[in-house]
Amino acid sequence: MRLLCLLERVVIVLCLQLLSHKGIITVLEGTQRIRIIKLKVTLHLPLNFWRPFFKVIDMKIKVYFSVVFVYLILIAGTVEAATVTVSKNGEANYTIIQEAINNVKDGDTILVYSGNFTENVIVNKSVSIKSNSGNPDDTIIQASNPGEHIFNVTEDDVTISGFKITGASNIVTSPTAGVHLEGVNNSIINNNKLSNNVIGIDLQSSDHNMLSKNTVSDNERGISLTNSNGNDLINNDAFNNRFGIYFWGSKNNILSYNNASSNEEDGIWIEDGSNNNTLRNNMVSNSNDDGILLTESSNNNTMSGNNVTLSLVGVQITDSNNNTVKNNFISNNSRIGISIIRNSSNNTVKDNFLSNNSESIVTESSTNQIYNNKIKEGKIHDTNASQIAFICPFLTVVIFGIAVIFLRKE
Template identity: 35%
Template structure:
């Protein structure tokens, strides 16, 4: 069996040479018989099992990989073998085949796409790359499983450094991340959380860092305490019990503290800023969230499809939404502060039997808003000087309001509609 090995060398006119050699042998031959003008042409003229060796230089193109290939820079140095997006709205490497290796490249300027986009594929290896100034550095989409990401750096990307996202209800899972560095991305590390039954099983250890601090990705563990000594960059708890997370300073992630199917845990005195969501509880019950400060996030603290959670003495200021409770039961919000949020200070939607007591929600878009909620108690809250209503109950019924204050709101103190 013969395995073709392509050597790509970049001059001002980007010449690519190729040579046919024995299996498991990689050579560079400037006198090869095949000449290409781009990496994509080398891919197009390859077959499964080939290796493409790229000499140092700058290449301007977007590359679709639909074969089992290894594409490797000859130097192994991503700073001298650079691929810039020809079309900034497209991915630099769009991988639709299994068993692909991409190693040793600097990938830049896919401003609306990704440096590497693994499109529901398996058993790929992405190693020693530097992904910079893209929309997303490395994007694992849909049923992307059993892939290895090792020793990559994702910096200065306009959305996220590394993103795992589902297609329908299947989330990228069983992937292994080792020693990846995410720094100065808008949201360094991101796992999309919009699907209730999506698997969260991945192997992500603390050698992966955001802004120089380790990611704690904890699966099926109990009785763990993470305090300030852990110096975490992001914390995920999947199928965990009796966790304690306190005194952390976390920022610039999609979710900085994220619970999935986690119960009987406590989150105390953390500071979370500039995230998409500071703290999110998803399908997680009987947790306590106390004394946290969440500022400048899209959502400060989110509760989704969860039961019997208690939030007290938290401050959620200057977010888009301070507290957001959705499809949840028996959530209790006591003595929290939600001021200067762009939309609502406190939002509850499609939720029942919740208690909202003694909270302050001033100077927001809306103070406290319930939509399609029932059998909840609002007592002794203050919602003043909001741009819309102080307390708004839309399409809600059978709720009890006592001793609330809603003064100086631009539209209504109390609004009931629908």
């Protein structure tokens, strides 16, 4: 019994210290006062109110654990997050975004009014930073130092939304980004326009984040994930970058309803052990190289429902195994619709519609399964003694070496 009471007292003291440190409560002798800072409400209660829960012994408060602990949790739950404002004209709480971050607490929101801000921002608290208008075109963040990230996020549970972010254009020790997350989880990057950076949005070792409705253009890489897992990329536009969307060593991510168009090299480039990713319902067009590239042991990925057009090669798989390409529309690629080469095996290509590609499907690897694809107006590849060509009125498949082919003629 004494041990239990001692444990109860230790837990309560720790809870009281924590809540007092956060400014949630203040306990006084003779009368107890509960102060809720965010609501600016002070509740005075007489000592008789607390007598069932407190016993005063030598001016020290002994707290009975079971009731008061629950009560303190309920009190803590009433604390609301604060909202502060930032404006260039001095009519808000702050004139600089970094100053606002330095003075808020985890869970608070920073609203930024329309204007042009020149700064590099370190986000080291779990806060939401949003433009007041929700329009990226009128709330612009320009890099003060082009050799640093514009938003450098180092804390979990951050939201950045509604900004035009530009000018992180210099590589000093590493590529700089408009928004950079490193070791960050459960954050949201939403409704931003990022241009003229080395990388638009950069995730390094960051998991379970949401990137949605962003436009990344005129960057070296539009969106880049390195060793980052379980992220969702939804409804983003990536155009006029060198690479639209880039994965390196990143697993279990979902790319859906993105538009990667008119990029200098690849629309979507997935490499170096990027496994178990899902690419579905994306639009990829006008890439000067590959629309979608899987390479360097990127295995067990699934591509479905994508529209891949007007590139050199629609879908390219190299040195990668056990990937599935199904139910995609692949058309008007100047060289090849689907290419599976260089020691790529056990890949499945099925139920795709291929139209007006110079060559429809090419594979030089063994044990790839290709079946139930509808192929229209594909040109016949020139063959030689080392090649096997499967041809029918609506089908052209060219095989280099040995492969298992299942075809449906319609």
